[in-house]
Amino acid sequence: xxxxxxxxxxxxxxxxxxxxxxxxxxxxxxxxxxxxxxxxxxxxxxxxxxxxxxxxxxxxxxxxxxxxxxxxxxxxxxxxxxxxxxxxxxxxxxxxxxxxxxxxxxxxxxxxxxxxxxxxxxxxxxxxxxxxxxxxxxxxxxxxxxxxxxxxxxxxxxxxxxxxxxxxxxxxxxxxxxxxxxxxxxxxxxxxxxxxxxxxxxxxxxxxxxxxxxxxxxxxxxxxxxxxxxxxxxxxxxxxxxxxxxxxxxxxxxxxxxxxxxxxxxxxxxxxxxxxxxxxxxxxxxxxxxxxxxxxxxxxxxxxxxxxxxxxxxxxxxxxxxxxxxxxxxxxxxxxxxxxxxxxxxxxxxxxxxxxxxxxxxxxxxxxxxxxxxxxxxxxxxxxxxxxxxxxxxxxxxxxxxxxxxxxxxxxxxxxxxxx
Numbered sequence: 270x271x272x273x274x275x276x277x278x279x280x281x282x283x284x285x286x287x288x289x290x291x292x293x294x295x296x297x298x299x300x301x302x303x304x305x306x307x308x309x310x311x312x313x314x315x316x317x318x319x320x321x322x323x324x325x326x327x328x329x330x331x332x333x334x335x336x337x338x339x340x341x342x343x344x345x346x347x348x349x350x351x352x353x354x355x356x357x358x359x360x361x362x363x364x365x366x367x368x369x370x371x372x373x374x375x376x377x378x379x380x381x382x383x384x385x386x387x388x389x390x391x392x393x394x395x396x397x398x399x400x401x402x403x404x405x406x407x408x409x410x411x412x413x414x415x416x417x418x419x420x421x422x423x424x425x426x427x428x429x430x431x432x433x434x435x436x437x438x439x440x441x442x443x444x445x446x447x448x449x450x451x452x453x454x455x456x457x458x459x460x461x462x463x464x465x466x467x468x469x470x471x472x473x474x475x476x477x478x479x480x481x482x483x484x485x486x487x488x489x490x491x492x493x494x495x496x497x498x499x500x501x502x503x504x505x506x507x508x509x510x511x512x513x514x515x516x517x518x519x520x521x522x523x524x525x526x527x528x529x530x531x532x533x534x535x536x537x538x539x540x541x542x543x544x545x546x547x548x549x550x551x552x553x554x555x556x557x558x559x560x561x562x563x564x565x566x567x568x569x570x571x572x573x574x575x576x577x578x579x580x581x582x583x584x585x586x587x588x589x590x591x592x593x594x595x596x597x598x599x600x601x602x603x604x605x606x607x608x609x610x611x612x613x614x615x616x617x618x619x620x621x622x623x624x625x626x627x628x629x630x631x632x633x634x635x636x637x638x639x640x641x642x643x644x645x646x647x648x649x650x651x652x653x654x655x656x657x658x659x660x661x662x663x664x665x666x667x668x669x670x671x672x673x674x675x676x677x678x679x680x681x682x683x684x685x686x687x688x689x
Contacts, residue, residue: 332631448473
């Protein structure tokens with residue numbers, strides 16, 4: 270293949286959170302897939318530009334090749350960090366094999382299909398009780414009353430966190446993920462400088478409050494072990510040695526954020542999509558579509574994480590473009606999940622879509638989402654329990670989207686569910 274001597278560039282600055290607040294830039298991604306599937310996104314804010322990878326096959330290639338495309342220098346941010354900042358911020362997400370595999374195995378038993386299966390009865394009862402209060406009760410704000418509640422309480426069950434602490438977890442998670450959104454600015458944290466923030470996981474001082482909870486839970490589990498994920502972490506060893514407190518705290522924080530945010534936003538986007546596509550909801554309610562098939566489409570449609578980032582460890586070629594060593598590469602799941610080569614009519618919401626090889630949980634590499642079975646369980650049960658109760662779904666206002674270049678978040682969504 271002859272490498273291009275012209276560096277293709279994006280026409281939309283994908284690093285600018287404001288360019289995502291009104292919706293995913295679908296037209297730009299469609300253009301990039303056609304014309305420049307590996308394109309340079311310049312920046313003018315003091316940070317280096319990066320390569321945007323938008324085709325499905327290229328995303329899978331980058332995901333698989335962990336020797337060329339490393340996670341160690343940042344995954345969730347497009348900004349630049351030095352070695353000390355990267356080390357301080359490091360979670361399971363920012364690790365390469367073999368370290369990543371060893372750390373992932375520490376909690377894997379709690380997140381397997383079998384391990385998660387025991388949660389279904391409680392998840393179903395919880396969702397059923399919420400729906401019984403909301404169906405037929407008129408307009409309600411769905412994020413606060415439904416889609417925030419389900420995943421955070423499920424997470425509390427998995428980790429062994431008292432349910433009465435759920436509001437703290439929600440608040441901290443919102444602050445960590447929503448740091449580019451003015452609705453999530455908390456004056457109490459304004460005393461922290463930009464440099465201090467860069468030394469914190471997710472770049473926000475709310476992580477310090479989560480760390481306090483993590484330490485309390487660890488002390489309790491050392492004295493009173495339970496069958497939960499926190500106990501797994503407290504008792505964990507890597508290469509015959511207990512994990513450090515920093516590794517434990519960053520792992521805990523990652524579970525709190527990832528286990529809450531992505532499922533919440535998937536549910537919110539799915540409810541809005543069902544309201545906008547009443548025929549799909551009618552078909553599902555009639556029983557002609559398997560709930561797992563419908564769940565896969567909900568996850569593809571929502572794609573709660575826009576991108577994950579890597580950095581090149583050596584010069585390489587991708588999509589006919591030369592990439593130098595040390596450059597940032599962002600894999601855009603938001604584009605890959607609409608790639609026409611893999612999805613027929615990708616901009617249509619089809620609950621019976623099959624096959625559906627979506628990449629919302631990752632694709633092809635070792636970083637496949639640890640909590641994917643938990644997320645699928647909750648979305649599937651929500652669909653099944655709604656089908657028993659809900660005739661129609663109507664959007665009254667929203668969705669009001671999060672200002673973020675990383676998370677496809679929904680801040681609010683007013684719905685009405687009419688009863689069967």
